[in-house]
Every structure is written in structure tokens, then in C-alpha cells.
Amino acid sequence: MEKQILHVDVNNAFLSWTAIDMLKKGSKIDIRDIPAVIGGDESKRSGIVLAKSPKAKECGIVTAETIYQAKLKCPGLQIFPSNYTIYRENSNKLFKLLSEYTDKIERFSIDECFLDMTHYLMNSTLLEKGIEINRRVKNELGFTVNVGVAHNKLLAKMASDFQKPDKVHTLWEEEIPTKMWPLPVSELFMLGKKTVPKLYHMQIKTIGDLAKSDKTMLSKKFGKHGIMMWEYANGIDNSEVKFQKEKPKGIGNSVTLPQDVRNIEQLEEILLAITEQVTYRLRKEKMIANVVNVQLRTKDFIDKTHQRKLRYATANTKEIYNKAKEILREMYKNGTPIRLVGVRVDNLEEKEHKQISLFDEIKDEKQEKQEKLDETLDMLKEKYGYQTITRAGKMNLDNYIKPKK
DNA sequence: TCTGGGGTCCTAGGACCC
DNA sequence: TCTGGGGTCCTAGGACCC
Numbered sequence: 001m002e003k004q005i006l007h008v009d010v011n012n013a014f015l016s017w018t019a020i021d022m023l024k025k026g027s028k029i030d031i032r033d034i035p036a037v038i039g040g041d042e043s044k045r046s047g048i049v050l051a052k053s054p055k056a057k058e059c060g061i062v063t064a065e066t067i068y069q070a071k072l073k074c075p076g077l078q079i080f081p082s083n084y085t086i087y088r089e090n091s092n093k094l095f096k097l098l099s100e101y102t103d104k105i106e107r108f109s110i111d112e113c114f115l116d117m118t119h120y121l122m123n124s125t126l127l128e129k130g131i132e133i134n135r136r137v138k139n140e141l142g143f144t145v146n147v148g149v150a151h152n153k154l155l156a157k158m159a160s161d162f163q164k165p166d167k168v169h170t171l172w173e174e175e176i177p178t179k180m181w182p183l184p185v186s187e188l189f190m191l192g193k194k195t196v197p198k199l200y201h202m203q204i205k206t207i208g209d210l211a212k213s214d215k216t217m218l219s220k221k222f223g224k225h226g227i228m229m230w231e232y233a234n235g236i237d238n239s240e241v242k243f244q245k246e247k248p249k250g251i252g253n254s255v256t257l258p259q260d261v262r263n264i265e266q267l268e269e270i271l272l273a274i275t276e277q278v279t280y281r282l283r284k285e286k287m288i289a290n291v292v293n294v295q296l297r298t299k300d301f302i303d304k305t306h307q308r309k310l311r312y313a314t315a316n317t318k319e320i321y322n323k324a325k326e327i328l329r330e331m332y333k334n335g336t337p338i339r340l341v342g343v344r345v346d347n348l349e350e351k352e353h354k355q356i357s358l359f360d361e362i363k364d365e366k367q368e369k370q371e372k373l374d375e376t377l378d379m380l381k382e383k384y385g386y387q388t389i390t391r392a393g394k395m396n397l398d399n400y401i402k403p404k405k
Numbered sequence: 406t407c408t409g410g411g412g413t414c415c416t417a418g419g420a421c422c423c
Numbered sequence: 424t425c426t427g428g429g430g431t432c433c434t435a436g437g438a439c440c441c
Contacts, residue, residue: 042407050409068407250411256408
């Protein structure tokens with residue numbers, strides 16, 4: 001049976017949400033109407049564009065470029081910091097409103113949702129529902145969304161990306177040749193900056209070119225990715241709207257340091273602070289990890305990641321830190337200037353599912369104590385806030401990261 | 406004042422086993 | 424002298440998304 005899918009995408013999400021917040025706090029200007037961007041902090045070496053206003057877009061500013069580049073393109077550009085607390089609040093409001101329409105709703109990102117309306121249309125059409133959602137979000141939440149209307153997720157997503165802002169677009173199968181095929185191949189979902197030049201080289205320039213090219217040839221050249229891009233170009237996508245919250249597969253944090261660090265003792269302190277953050281999140285998910293992964297980025301922007309399997313799955317800070325330290329020591333050549341440090345845990349499993357007996361056999365008293373310590377510290381973090389309770393005391397990340405001005 | 410941070414999925418080579 | 428192949432696990436890195 002044919003699915004009925006909507007894709008809802010907030011227009012310039014971070015910028016719109018910051019604009020609303022500023023107006024609420026008495027701002028005289030709406031930053032949606034001026035050349036403005038939401039950006040990182042250049043003094044913290046994280047100066048990139050996260051979102052742009054329409055006027056900033058007119059200057060040629062693109063997402064993820066440096067603030068420095070953006071200023072060159074648009075001298076009067078105004079820059080505002082991001083605020084994820086506010087973004088999460090708005091995202092939740094949107095999700096709540098959309099949940100009135102179907103139970104089968106997938107939060108694809110902080111500002112995008114897929115809705116499976118197949119059994120929820122009652123007496124209206126899918127397009128009517130899309131138009132209603134577009135209108136209600138604007139009136140009730142104060143920001144605008146694009147809505148894509150189609151029979152699968154890929155086409156709905158492509159549709160919501162057509163003309164912006166505040167629009168509802170259909171992309172039915174019969175509309176593919178006129179609405180999707182003329183677009184440059186770079187517009188197709190999952191085709192990024194590495195693949196597009198390769199396709200161009202093969203004289204594949206539009207989505208239509210890709211759709212009409214030979215699937216077997218693409219498969220030989222790009223593997224699974226080749227099959228997928230051919231299917232997407234032809235509007236084929238059988239994936240389901242994932243409405244049940246999925247357990248994370250991995251959890252990680254990383255930090256760009258305000259200055260390069262070139263000695264291992266300092267790197268270890270940073271590693272501990274990040275590990276504490278990661279394992280805290282891991283324990284909150286009630287999961288344990290089998291793999292620890294350490295990432296280093298040099299001052300020349302060369303990334304290295306090394307990972308090791310743990311002897312048994314755990315969420316204990318000390319055990320994971322010990323493994324991370326082992327990895328760091330093996331991968332770090334003393335004196336190399338490091339710009340970013342990251343820790344990830346992977347191959348997660350649910351703590352409940354672990355067979356207690358087997359687990360306890362290899363767990364000794366020391367480990368029991370360590371786990372109790374984690375529990376206690378986690379409780380304190382819940383009660384008094386994360387920042388005040390770090391195991392390492394002075395080894396807090398704040399020592400390496402300039403406090404927010 | 407150059408270049409974020411959090412994810413998922415895939416590939417490929419080597420080790421190891423049968 | 425010649426000389427398997429299939430499967431799984433582990434690890435590093437790449438591509439892509441928002």
C-alpha cells in the first residue's frame with residue numbers, strides 16, 4: 001500500500017528561533033529581516049556559520065563556512081551566538097504540535113520531522129494536512145516551516161527543500177521528471193562534496209542524468225552508495241518512518257581547544273574531563289559500552305582516530321578512562337600540536353540485558369566500588385549541576401576552554 | 406581571527422579460524 | 424613444488440547528514 005508521508009522542515013531554524021527569543025526579550029529588531037547569522041565563537045576557534053538569514057544568503061553566505069569568510073562577503077553582517085536550550089524548547093513545541101496529527105512521527109533532527117499519515121488522514125487529503133500544519137505552526141509557534149508532501153520519505157524530504165520559506169510542496173511520482181530531474185545532482189539527498197565532482201566528471205550533472213544512467217555501472221564504481229543514489233534519483237525509497245525512539249549506537253563528545261596543546265599530561269587531563277561527560281551520558285541512557293574511541297585533530301586539521309575493544313562492556317568512568325589513556329599514549333607522538341580531543345564509546349548494549357552472573361564473575365570489589373562512586377557523583381551532578389561536580393577538580397575542562405564572555 | 410560537534414553507515418585490510 | 428576460500432572480528436578511515 002502506498003504510504004502517505006509529510007516532511008516538516010523549520011526555515012533557518014537556529015536563526016528563526018533566536019529571532020523569536022530576542023523579540024520576546026524586547027529586541028527592537030527581527031534578525032530574520034537583516035543580514036545576520038548564528039555562528040560559533042572565533043575566539044574559541046569555532047567560528048563557523050550555523051544558520052543564515054535570507055539577506056545573508058543573498059550575499060552568498062553558506063552554512064558551515066567560517067565567520068571570517070562570511071564577513072568578507074557581507075561587511076555589515078551581524079553575528080549572534082547559538083543557544084541550544086532555546087532550540088530544544090522550540091523543537092519540542094513543534095514535535096508536540098505535529099504529534100496531534102499522527103503517532104508515527106520521526107524526529108529526524110532538531111528541526112526536521114517525518115510524519116507517516118497513512119492511517120491518519122480521516123477525510124482530508126495529504127496535501128490538505130500539509131497546508132494545515134504549515135499554517136498552524138506559523139500562527140501558534142511564531143516561526144515558519146516548509147512541508148514536503150509525497151509517497152515516501154526521500155521524495156517528501158526533497159519536496160520540502162524546494163522553494164523556501166513558508167511553503168508546501170508536493171512531489172508525486174509523476175512530478176519527478178519536471179520537479180526533481182532538472183535539479184543539479186548536488187541537490188540529491190546523500191550526495192555530498194566528494195561524490196558530486198566524480199559524477200560531474202562522468203557527465204552526470206542533473207538528478208535526471210543520474211536517474212537515466214546505468215545502475216550496474218554506478219554499483220561498480222560506488223558500491224552500495226551507487227545503488228542508493230540511482231534509486232533516490234528515480235524516487236525509489238522504501239524506508240519506514242522510525243517513530244519509536246531508538247537506543248543510541250554510540251555516544252561521544254569532543255572539544256576544540258582554545259590553543260594547541262603539545263604535551264601528553266595536559267591531553268590526559270582533557271581526556272578525563274571529556275570521558276566523564278561521555279560516561280555520564282552513557283549511564284543516563286542505562287547502557288554500557290564495548291569499544292572506546294579516541295580522536296585527535298592536529299593543528300593542520302589532520303584527524304586520527306584509534307579504538308580498542310574493552311575486555312567486557314562497562315559504563316564506569318575509570319575503566320573507560322584507563323582504556324582511553326592507553327589509546328592516547330599509543331597514538332600520540334609527544335610534541336605534536338593538538339587542536340581537538342574527542343572520546344566516543346561504541347558498540348553499546350543495554351545494561352539490563354547483560355547477564356548478571358557472567359558479569360559478576362569477572363567483576364571484583366574494586367570495580368564495585370568504582371561503580372558506586374559513579375552513582376554517587378551522578379546523583380550530585382543531577383542535584384547541583386554538572387559543572388560543580390567533576391572528579392578531577394581542577395582538571396575541569398574550563399581550564400582549557402575560555403569561559404564564555 | 407580559518408576551518409563545530411554530534412551522529413550513522415560503509416569499506417577495506419589483516420588476523421584468525423575452519 | 425604448489426598453494427583454497429569462506430566467514431567473522433577488529434581496527435582505521437571516509438562519506439554523509441543536520
